[in-house]
Amino acid sequence: MTSGTIKRGTARRPVQPKRRKPPKASTIDKLIAMLPVSEATLHKIATWSIMGAVGAALLGAATYLGVPAAIGSAIGEGIGDAGFRVTNIQITGLKRMDHNVIYKIAANQPSMAMPLVSLEKIRQDLLAHSGWIEDAHVSRRLPDTLMVNVIERTPSAIWQNKGQLALISANGTWLEPVNPEAMPDLPLVIGAHANEQEPAYRQLLDVAPALRGQVKAATWVGNRRWTLTFESGETLALPEGDTAAGKALVRFAQLDGVKPLLGKGWLGFDMRDPTRLVARKPGLVDNKAITDPSATTPAGTPVTGQATPAAKSRVIEAKQSGPAGQV
Secondary structure, eight states: OOOOOOOOOOOOOOOOOOOOOOOOHHHHHHHHHHHSSSSHHHHHEEEOOOOHHOOOOHHHHHHHHTTTHHHHHHHHHHHTTTOOOOOEEEEOSSSSSHHHHHHHHHOOOOOBBBGGGOHHHHHHHHHHHOOEEEEEEEEEEEETTEEEEEEEOOOEEEEEEEEEEEEETTTTTEEOOEEEEEEEOOOEEETTTGGGGHHHHHHHTTOOHHHTTEHHHHHHHTTTTTEETTTSSSSEEOSSSHHHHHHHHHHHHHHHHOOOTTSSSSOOOOSSTTOEEEEEETTTSOOOOOOOOOOOOSSOOOTTOOOGGGGGGEEEEEEEEEEEEOO
């Protein structure tokens, strides 16, 4: 029997599979990972958006093709039954108005199925409800939320008309009544249609800022001109027209700056004729020409009551007056 040598082979080591590098995340994946929502939630949002867009397209196509309103409503209700129904109304921007009032207006819809809710109707209903609402933005947030952002007007003045006080905005819109015992610190305009002149009144005061803080009220007279009442009690009748009134007020401010007129016992001033200032003082027997202290003749002497024609526009006439009254 032949003996042979049996060779034992060397045990082979198991082959290690090559490690594959993980795929690089795309820019979109990185952006998605940064969002504060889970991937599952994003998929739901995408699904809702697609369903909402399809539903809106179907409803629009039905309307365009003349499908009866009942069928279009049925389609909208079907979409609502699929989860697209308003169950939440979020309201922002309110400072003075009642949240519940805005909520009721937004919720007053024939159907709360999302495709059947008219955003423009909600906006128009809000604008018609109150002067406080300057504008409103209404939008959908699928699947079940209406977003309502209200822009409120800011009170600009108090309007007194026929004994009634009311807040008005910068464009004269009536906002709400004012309690005489708790009047806010706002300019007071008086008279019929004075609210419509609020923008022009603010521009008038802008030309003479030195007098702004001394004006207590402004009366719109005859729907054509202003008479101002100062904190010290005097009145100032201004001429008609925005330009003429502005020039007269600037001139009065200049005169008052050179030699104070306010708080000196005068009842009122009349500048309806822009070339002169007529002042009224109680108890004055004779007319007396009061000169503009800033006006001088060529020789440097003050202008008196016997002023030359060139200087007449600078003369202030003091006239006798009885009881205090409006100029």
